[in-house]
Amino acid sequence: MGKTALVIGGTRFIGRHTVSDLLDHEYDVTIFNRGNHDNPFADDDRVTHIAGDRTDRSALASAAESVTPDVVIDCVAYQPEDVAAAVDVFDAVDGYVYISSGAAYGAEIIPKRENRTPLRPCSDEQAIDDSGETYGNRKAEGDRIIFEAAKSGVNAMAVRPCIVYGPYDYTERLDYWIDRVANYDRIIVPGDGQNIWHRGYAGDVASALRIVAEEGEPGEAYNVGDQELVTIEEMVDLIADALKTEIEVVAAGERELAAGGLAPTDFILYREYPHILSTSKLAALGWESTSLSEAMADTVAEHRESDRNGSEYDPGREAEERVLAILDTL
Structure with a gap:
């Protein structure tokens, strides 16, 4: 039975x-x-x-x-x-x-x-x-x-x-970032890009x-959680690899973002203080996580078949363009 x-x-x-x-x-x-x-x-x-x-x-x-x-x-x-x-x-x-x-x-x-x-x-x-x-x-x-x-x-x-x-994520949190990478060659990440959530x-x-x-x-x-952690900048790079595209990741601090009317918290999956869980107790039961490249490839593939774009989290591309213009003058 x-x-x-x-x-x-x-x-x-x-x-x-x-x-x-x-x-x-x-x-x-x-x-x-x-x-x-x-x-x-x-x-x-x-x-x-x-x-x-x-x-x-x-x-x-x-x-x-x-x-x-x-x-x-x-x-x-x-x-x-x-x-x-x-x-x-x-x-x-x-x-x-x-x-x-x-x-x-x-x-x-x-x-x-x-x-x-x-x-x-x-x-x-x-x-x-x-x-x-x-x-x-x-x-x-x-x-x-x-x-x-x-x-x-x-x-x-x-x-x-x-x-x-992952695939079928109705929250669309990662869909926002996938959509950004798929449609632009310069991507703003908040802070110094080293945030870990x-x-x-x-x-x-x-x-x-x-x-x-x-x-x-x-x-x-x-x-x-993933047994290998990545920063928000590395997460965007993983998305770009899965999409087989090249992008420029531009880190923008609080001051630079403010010039465009933005704040770090306007970007989904940003968290000022790192949030990290130990997974050793679960691993002791024989559990292992999927490689990050495979997990992101599956996620991106399903995203491209869906109609999700994470637009509810969009801080506004025009605002981002203002920040990029300011950073280009520095």
Whole structure:
């Protein structure tokens, strides 16, 4: 009898990659979601879809009873109460994995390590909020629920990704940079170009979720991200290599950007203080990340087939041109 997996979510970005990884490792997969998005696995007889709202406990329990999964991957637990319901409903599975976040960490330490770097607090008000400002707080509270459930014998674990990129990324964060490199030969990067915001390839996050479900220790959290980190300037160079084009990367500091009416934070994937997660704990389970060149090539190839361009993050090319003109006079 084959292994069975229930993926809560499963049709978008990380969930989509997770289903594909599970299928590649001979799991029979059931997707549980509301069905509000196109199902890329609709024609795959190895994948079953159950429609339901994960915030409806009875619907979640019904899915658990119908599937009796060996492992559960929870891609869409955004409120602590979602995690609390899941660890109760799935208290008998071999592995329940909650997707947390590197944003759960509450201290700026390099690198951020599981069991050592403090987590964010979460007030009662934050626990029921749904804004971006409380995202990390709510993810941290979900982690604490995982830890407590494991003490009661539930095989529950958390995986904390950093910024995730890869094919089918509906956030379009990296799409902005790919679009810039594809259309211009001079690209502004903010600051000195050496900013580091740890990123992780979606396919590697997917394999981490499966490996933690199979090999992880209940009550533990595992960071995931590229094992080789690159600066924002090096990231742009990787994109150019994947596009087989040549570009000039121009670093612009706060003063130069201000002359064009811009600030470093106007550029997506810029973070003043480095955000770096240790991945050694996950690697000890046998996990490895994909080479950066391969990961970026896959990401760029899918981008070119999509209609995404990251335009919502565009600081304005005219403003950038003003900054470039100023830098050319220095």
